[in-house]
Amino acid sequence: MALWFMVGIICGLCFVCLSAELQRLEQPGKGDGSLSFLVVGDWGRRGSFNQSRVAFQMGKIGEKLDIDFVVSTGDNFYDNGLSSEHDTAFEESFTDVYTANSLQKQWYSGKNMTANSLSYAVLGNHDYRGDAEAQLSPLLRKIDSRWLCLRSFIVNAELAEIIFVDTTPFVNTYFLDPEDHTYDWRGVTPRKPYIANLLKDVESALRESTATWKIVVGHHAIRSVGHHGDTEELVSHLLPILKANNVDFYMNGHDHCLEHISDTDSRIQFLTSGAGSKAWRGDVKQLNREGLSFFYDGQGFMSVQLTQSDAEIVFYDVYGNILHRLNASKQFLHSSM
Numbered sequence: 309m310a311l312w313f314m315v316g317i318i319c320g321l322c323f324v325c326l327s328a329e330l331q332r333l334e335q336p337g338k339g340d341g342s343l344s345f346l347v348v349g350d351w352g353r354r355g356s357f358n359q360s361r362v363a364f365q366m367g368k369i370g371e372k373l374d375i376d377f378v379v380s381t382g383d384n385f386y387d388n389g390l391s392s393e394h395d396t397a398f399e400e401s402f403t404d405v406y407t408a409n410s411l412q413k414q415w416y417s418g419k420n421m422t423a424n425s426l427s428y429a430v431l432g433n434h435d436y437r438g439d440a441e442a443q444l445s446p447l448l449r450k451i452d453s454r455w456l457c458l459r460s461f462i463v464n465a466e467l468a469e470i471i472f473v474d475t476t477p478f479v480n481t482y483f484l485d486p487e488d489h490t491y492d493w494r495g496v497t498p499r500k501p502y503i504a505n506l507l508k509d510v511e512s513a514l515r516e517s518t519a520t521w522k523i524v525v526g527h528h529a530i531r532s533v534g535h536h537g538d539t540e541e542l543v544s545h546l547l548p549i550l551k552a553n554n555v556d557f558y559m560n561g562h563d564h565c566l567e568h569i570s571d572t573d574s575r576i577q578f579l580t581s582g583a584g585s586k587a588w589r590g591d592v593k594q595l596n597r598e599g600l601s602f603f604y605d606g607q608g609f610m611s612v613q614l615t616q617s618d619a620e621i622v623f624y625d626v627y628g629n630i631l632h633r634l635n636a637s638k639q640f641l642h643s644s645m
């Protein structure tokens with residue numbers, strides 16, 4: 309899922325080249341020093357499997373929290389991504405579903421005014437089964453200016469820096485045993501240097517970040533007790549970088565559930581929000597439940613509210629009921645190191 313984002317640049321988001329390779333987007337804050345956004349994943353089913361009901365509750369909570377943008381953790385369009393830039397699934401699963409005012413609101417930035425809140429999205433494994441490059445196309449932003457999907461990028465939202473990481477290329481199974489699926493690896497292969505460069509860019513972006521809150525978003529879980537479990541490739545290659553650079557939150561989808569796991573030897577909180585439509589898989593993994601504080605097998609989404617000193621993260625079900633709340637204090641986190 310991504311930010312529903314803009315006809316690019318007009319919206320006041322500035323695209324600036326980093327010293328590294330990751331594209332950097334400047335996300336203006338509210339002005340009162342706070343930031344709030346919603347996180348949803350694994351959703352694009354033309355409104356079915358309760359996607360529309362989750363979207364309706366997102367609209368209500370989005371209004372209540374006066375959100376700045378929406379983050380999509382990937383698997384944006386089922387079952388096989390978009391077939392092209394002209395695939396009507398884009399409108400049927402995105403534009404026609406997330407229709408609430410709070411997900412469309414106007415905002416002002418400098419001289420420019422944009423008619424949309426933003427949504428930022430990464431690609432999931434199902435997105436790579438279609439025309440992956442179609443979701444990255446500027447044409448989609450002409451159809452719905454809220455949409456912004458890139459492979460890996462940085463959103464600088466003043467008090468928080470959010471680094472979006474393309475995690476699908478890390479997973480060995482998709483390359484070694486793809487079964488009857490075909491993946492669109494254009495722009496990814498050769499895989500080894502792609503991953504090496506990405507890790508290098510993520511490491512340098514985190515190291516140089518001076519933001520109060522450091523957040524990393526990917527499609528695949530690092531830690532999960534859901535259907536897919538931990539992603540060992542990310543535990544081996546990405547997690548050490550996050551630990552070394554004091555990342556606060558890692559947010560993902562992929563498992564169709566809501567979940568909160570605390571790392572046992574760092575400040576990182578692992579947060580799964582992959583419940584945007586189909587859920588209720590019912591096969592919770594029994595292994596490695598270390599640090600697990602919340603797991604919900606049904607549909608829903610997550611909200612994030614940040615200030616300079618505090619973070620509040622809330623999980624909601626399909627009716628908008630609060631299922632779990634995580635409060636973190638920057639002072640406390642620092643002093644607990």
Ligand SMILES: [Zn+2]
Pocket residue numbers: 383432433434527561562563
């Ligand atoms: Zn997935």
